[in-house]
Amino acid sequence: METANLKKLFLEKFGGNPENIRVFSSSGRVNLIGEHTDYSGGYVFPAALSMGTVIVARARNDGIIRMMSTDLDVLAEGSVKDLQSYKNLEWGNYQFGVADELIKAGYPVSGADMLYHDTLPHGAGLSASAAIEVATALALLSLSGVKDIDKIELAKISQLAENRYIGVNCGIMDQFASAMGKKNHAIFLRCKDLSYKLVPLELGDYKIVISNTNKKHSLASSKYNERRSECEQGFDILKQAFPDAECLGDISYSDYKNHESLISNPIIKKRIEHVISENDRVLKSIDALNSGNLDLFGKFMNASHVSLRDLYEVSCHELDVLVDEALKIDGVISSRMTGAGFGGCTVSLVHKAATDLFVKNVGKAYKEKIGYDATFYISETGDGAKEII
Ligand code: GLA
Numbered sequence: 001m002e003t004a005n006l007k008k009l010f011l012e013k014f015g016g017n018p019e020n021i022r023v024f025s026s027s028g029r030v031n032l033i034g035e036h037t038d039y040s041g042g043y044v045f046p047a048a049l050s051m052g053t054v055i056v057a058r059a060r061n062d063g064i065i066r067m068m069s070t071d072l073d074v075l076a077e078g079s080v081k082d083l084q085s086y087k088n089l090e091w092g093n094y095q096f097g098v099a100d101e102l103i104k105a106g107y108p109v110s111g112a113d114m115l116y117h118d119t120l121p122h123g124a125g126l127s128a129s130a131a132i133e134v135a136t137a138l139a140l141l142s143l144s145g146v147k148d149i150d151k152i153e154l155a156k157i158s159q160l161a162e163n164r165y166i167g168v169n170c171g172i173m174d175q176f177a178s179a180m181g182k183k184n185h186a187i188f189l190r191c192k193d194l195s196y197k198l199v200p201l202e203l204g205d206y207k208i209v210i211s212n213t214n215k216k217h218s219l220a221s222s223k224y225n226e227r228r229s230e231c232e233q234g235f236d237i238l239k240q241a242f243p244d245a246e247c248l249g250d251i252s253y254s255d256y257k258n259h260e261s262l263i264s265n266p267i268i269k270k271r272i273e274h275v276i277s278e279n280d281r282v283l284k285s286i287d288a289l290n291s292g293n294l295d296l297f298g299k300f301m302n303a304s305h306v307s308l309r310d311l312y313e314v315s316c317h318e319l320d321v322l323v324d325e326a327l328k329i330d331g332v333i334s335s336r337m338t339g340a341g342f343g344g345c346t347v348s349l350v351h352k353a354a355t356d357l358f359v360k361n362v363g364k365a366y367k368e369k370i371g372y373d374a375t376f377y378i379s380e381t382g383d384g385a386k387e388i389i
Contacts, residue, residue, distance in 0.1 A: 014115070024055045026131045026384060028131045036274065040248035046177040048182065052135070053119075053128070054388070057114040060113060076091055078092075083103065095133075101160045102141065124216075130162075137385075183382055184381055186199050202292070203349065206349045207355055209326075210338075222341075222342045234275075237262050238263070240262060278304060281304055297334070321370060329354055
């Protein structure tokens with residue numbers, strides 16, 4: 001929906017006149033490689049998408065936050081004085097969580113009327129919730145008169161909201177990509193210290209195709225927290241050999257291989273092998289991309305999927321079918337699950353001449369094997385958090 005139409009809709013829903021209406025947006029993300037490494041201080045390589053959240057908003061000065069959505073018949077209303085009361089809302093809880101964390105961090109939140117327009121599928125592992133959080137943080141702060149907003153701070157506040165208010169123990173990748181993304185770039189991020197580099201995504205004749213299993217993934221109820229704790233257990237053991245390491249992300253693959261016998265539990269060993277080898281793949285894949293070797297970059301993506309499937313065990317039948325069918329098509333360099341797993345989406349690099357065939361063949365095989373349709377997006381990268389002037 002065009003910004004002008006969204007503004008019209010805002011006035012229909014909230015009344016008042018068109019002055020002082022402002023528009024903010026933030027994006028979803030697709031992670032190209034570096035999966036389940038962020039919460040152990042490792043490396044990730046996500047790109048912000050052109051799909052995300054747009055908020056049309058107007059400041060209030062009474063501490064009231066009122067929110068509506070273009071695709072849900074809902075009004076979420078609350079006061080900044082009472083922010084603990086909205087945790088169980090079906091819609092609006094993420095936004096109130098952000099307001100809560102902003103205030104806890106010492107920022108002013110003066111109140112706002114906000115209309116949300118989401119263009120990302122929810123529960124698909126493309127960080128629709130991070131887009132909502134980051135856009136909300138930017139809107140609330142801007143409307144409260146805060147200038148020179150630090151976007152990394154927006155990402156941190158948003159992650160805290162998800163960790164503490166929503167109760168999902170996610171890492172920083174999604175919120176960071178949502179806040180800091182740049183069109184035609186991916187972000188090479190070291191999660192340990194948030195040092196990062198925007199890397200131009202020069203894919204030549206290749207497109208990023210996202211395939212959605214349409215199997216909803218749920219981070220909170222999935223094995224996400226279990227995996228985190230397995231990583232912590234593994235790191236505790238490895239510390240004997242690496243007393244200076246602050247996180248798994250500090251341990252190189254070759255160093256790990258010299259000491260892997262320290263870990264006797266086979267499950268923990270598989271998890272650690274995934275995380276440390278995945279960090280190694282991220283570093284090598286970025287070298288490959290920088291030297292224009294897309295085939296090699298794709299090989300690391302494919303190896304990432306195998307590792308997530310067999311060692312980290314966060315894939316599922318639906319994701320594996322999408323990946324296997326994708327790799328049967330001429331012109332497909334790579335395909336892997338993206339995001340937390342257990343459902344959600346895959347990301348594939350597909351020659352532009354093969355995208356139609358990809359959608360047709362993978363779609364047909366998926367329907368036959370799974371019984372319902374997958375959805376496909378030829379995705380465009382986009383900018384992270386910004387005000388649309
Ligand atoms: C989810 C989390 C991220 C990250 C990924 C897996 O998207 O929100 O922090 O852990 O899973 O890479």
